[in-house]
Amino acid sequence: MEAKKVPAPTLRRLPKYLNYLKRMKENGNVTISASKVAEALDIQHTQVRKDFAYTGAEGVPKIGHQIDELIRCIETFLNWDNVTDAFLVGVGHLGGALLGYNGxxxxGIKIVAAFDIPEKSGRNIGGVEVYGVEKFKQMVGRMKIKIGIITAPADHAQEIATMMVDSGIQAIWNFAPRKLDLPEEVIVExxxxYSSLALISHRLKKKFGK
Amino acid sequence: MEAKKVPAPTLRRLPKYLNYLKRMKENGNVTISASKVAEALDIQHTQVRKDFAYTGAEGVPKIGHQIDELIRCIETFLNWDNVTDAFLVGVGHLGGALLGYNGxxxxGIKIVAAFDIPEKSGRNIGGVEVYGVEKFKQMVGRMKIKIGIITAPADHAQEIATMMVDSGIQAIWNFAPRKLDLPEEVIVExxxxYSSLALISHRLKKKFGK
Known part of the structure; x- marks a missing residue:
């Protein structure tokens, strides 16, 4: 199955399964059926079976899946059993919240260093040190970092993204409200x-007036 | 213009313009052209003009827009000049980060109270009090709250969303990795x-192996 390109919607559903399975396990369950997962998460059961098959998990007829094994299969498939180090750029409110969250x-992702203008360097937020952004490239090389997180203002985002890619970053998790223009091989999510808030605010206003 | 239904992509772009315009203003600019905004944010200039027109902003040929006025038009249009109070349910890592963020x-949104199981009540995070979830309905009624934020685990999200709507909540900002099944008139974003992280992790693994 590994050779086939996995559809993005399948990848996006896997964390939902994982979250649910971990809670079922916490509640003392040992086995679970695809149908039960489907019902709990309101997803078609044929879809759940297909998604599970991508991860290589094999169920037993009438019994279903061992929850432990299913969790292991999904985590391995997502590479969430290996924590990958990431650098964050932009230590404003949102960047600070992500550093403090550390969840x-x-x-699969651990933020190991943060970067901003030199004036902000030297701080420590949630156990993560803040460096001047001029140190980014050198540290990416030394620590072999592949993931960059952008929590900077929108009009700095492109410049930072370009700098990240030039430094060797392969995947960017972008929280800045701006589309990034990058080489096709770079993974961008x-x-x-804020766009969600724009929809909520405007539609509530339309519905209720001021 | 108000009577026409505004396309969701327009609403989603407005915060991007706002963010950029505020920084341009901070940098001492007084006027700006739609073309300059378009270029800076990599959006078609015809689109920027259309989006601005929805907000009622009027530019002057060859001069462009007064930045102050354009900001005011967009904020009023989004109702971001009125801060709307919101309740948050689920004070785990992510909920706590949002409370601490307060950005x-x-x-247009201010979180004024948070809710979780009774054991977590009485805490105060970022100036916001945490209450037992059994107080939710009564407080929504008393404080006339319209926006609910869900930062609870996926398998509690539907139950919480239903409880929110039964309590009078009109719009839900859902951070739980689960699709919510709600009456059509409820605004859900x-x-x-986590789905972003699933894509990043899996694709990096495919690219680089372990």
């Missing part, structure tokens, strides 16, 4: 929280 | 950070 380690 | 006020 991504079980999702955008999380735009 | 959404200039995007999903932010799924």
């Amino acid at each position: 991504f380690q079980e999702s 955008n999380v735009d929280m | 959404f006020q200039e995007s 999903n932010v799924d950070m």
Whole structure:
């Protein structure tokens, strides 16, 4: 199965399964059926079976899956059993919150250093040191970092992304509300929280007036 | 213009313009052209003009827009000049980070109370009090809250969303990695950070092996 290109929607659903399976395990369950997962998460059961098959997990008819094994298969498939180090650029409110959150380690990412203008260097947020951005390239090379996180303002995002790629970064998790123009081989995922707020605010206003 | 339904992509772009315009203003600029905004943010200039027109902003030929006025038009259009109070449910790592972040006020949302299991009540994070979730409905009614934020685990998200809507919540900002099944008139915006991480991790692994 590994050779086939895995559809993005399958990859996006896997964390949902993982989250649910871990809670089922915590609650003392040992086995689970694809149908039960499907029902709990409101996903078609044929889809759940297909998604599980991509990870190499094999269920037993009438019993279903060993939860432990299913968790292991999904984590290995996502490479979440190996924590990958990441650098973050932009230590404003949002960057600070991500550093303080530090809840991504079980999702395979650990922020090991943060960067901003020299005036902000020397700080330590949630155990992560802040460096001047001029040190970024050298540290990426030395620590063999592949993932960069951008939490800088929108109009600095492109410049930072280009600098990241020039430094050897292969994947960018972009929280700046701006589309990045980068070589095709660079993996880019955008999380735009403000666009959600724009929709919510405007639509509430339309519905209720001021 | 107000009567026409505004396309979601326009609404999602408006915060990007706002962000850029505020920085241009900070840098001492007084006027700006749609073309300059278009170039800086890599959006078609015809699109920028259309988007601005929705907000009622009027430019002057050869001069462009007064930045102050353009900011005011966009903020009013998004209702970001009125801060709307919101309740958050789920004070785990992510919920705590959002409470500590508190950077959404200039995007029209202020979290004024948080809710979780009774054991977590009484805490105060970033100036926001945590209450037992059994108080949610009563407080929504008393404080006339319209926006609910879900930062709870995926398998509690539906139950919480239903409880929110039953309590009178009109718009939900959902950070739980799960699709919510709700009446059509409820405004729902999903932010799924883990699905981004799944794509990044799996694709990096495919590219580089272990």
